[in-house]
Amino acid sequence: MFEQLVGKLPVGIGIVDESFNVVYLNDFFLDRLPHELRKNYKETPVTDLFHGQGKFLKRRLKSVFVLQHPSFSYWEQRPHIFPFKSSRPITGEETQMYQNMEILPVKDKVTGQRYACIFLQDVTAQASYFRAQQKLSEALKKEHEAQRKLIRKLDTAQSQLIQAEKMASTGQLAAGIAHEINNPIGFVNANLNTLGQYASHLISICDGVYSHIENFNDELNEQIEALYQSNHYELLKEDITELIEESTDGLTRVKDIVENLKNFSLENSEGVQTVDICTVCNQLITLISAQYSTPQYKFDCELEKVEVMGNPGPLKQALMNVMINAAQAIDTKGVIKLSVQESGDRVIIKILDSGCGIPAQHLKRVFEPFFTTKPEGQGQGLGLSVAYTAIEQHQGKISISSKEAKGTVVEISIPKQPSHSKVNSPESVIEPSDIVQEEV
The missing domain is CATH 3.30.565.10 (Histidine kinase-like ATPase, C-terminal domain)
Known part of the structure; x- marks a missing residue:
């Protein structure tokens, strides 16, 4: 009876083992899988079932298994983790599903086997409402700004209207503070480059120590092994370079946008x-x-x-x-x-x-x-x-x-x-x- 209840819940529930193989999926997941995978999904790697987001899911699952802490992903950060559709209950209209995901570490008390439980919630309605509210707020701000400008400009010459339209379109404020934004962008970018070099050197040092671990005595060998495992060295080594590269790419895009805005808006x-x-x-x-x-x-x-x-x-x-x-x-x-x-x-x-x-x-x-x-x-x-x-x-x-x-x-x-x-x-x-x- 409990299994039937879990199977019918209006949220996605999936269980994955430490090899990233799927152990269980409730109806929420099964109904959205292709027909040929519904009966033979067990023991299939989660990256094969959902290959589009396989890399992201594997990173999150590995983090949960290593750290034994829950992992959360909200729709504002990553709206569509799984390629599912969401249907409106009255109109039947289908749209791409906005999702909140939580991954919890669980353990079999009998066998000691560790698993990760994926909870997936359809928040399409909430996301649509939130975005509608954002649009309404923006529309109200624009209306207020438009009224304020019209009162001031109705009896001005056409040259003043041209300047007002320019202010509304390109943003004089953004052009004015572009220089101030570029200053922190510059030193953050420099720090990221230096941090990348430091990380590379530290990883080389750690790998060098580990490659000579067999030359140490047994006690020191065990201490070094415990130190690497307790600090999750493999996870840190895998993630740190990618995180620095993603941060550098994002910073470069911000810099390009600010520079173009400054060049475009300057009178x-x-x-x-x-x-x-x-x-x-x-x-x-x-x-x-x-x-x-x-x-x-x-x-x-x-x-x-x-x-x-x-x-x-x-x-x-x-x-x-x-x-x-x-x-x-x-x-x-x-x-x-x-x-x-x-x-x-x-x-x-x-x-x-x-x-x-x-x-x-x-x-x-x-x-x-x-x-x-x-x-x-x-x-x-x-x-x-x-x-x-x-x-x-x-x-x-x-x-x-x-x-x-x-x-x-x-x-x-x-x-x-x-x-x-x-x-x-x-x-x-x-x-x-x-x-x-x-x-x-």
């Missing part, structure tokens, strides 16, 4: 100058992908450098606004492709996304100031208007082709060398008759 007072479009696009992809990780980003350019004469601030802002719109148009999964080509004395920039597209009735209004289809508080309707003005100041053209539920292509064409100093004039007026749009 330049020199006016018209040479702008490398390829560098700007690479910086832009780094920044946007850090904030919007759902789409897959691709940069297509056969040339190493594509230069134009222009004002870098407005050009960067225009491209960023278009890229943010593309990222926000993709809800769950999709692709954003940014390409740069030279065509005679002009540069063609295309931004393609596989998002929700633009309805035909809205296509002719997308460049109008304050026009937005986003919920109230989630957008001011200035992004494409600001982009159009910046491109027009550089004597360029911007066109949009879109089909609802299929995607959107934004094409920007700017001359490499403007014919006069119009790029210095931030007060250019948007003329609706000048807007070029196409519907696919």
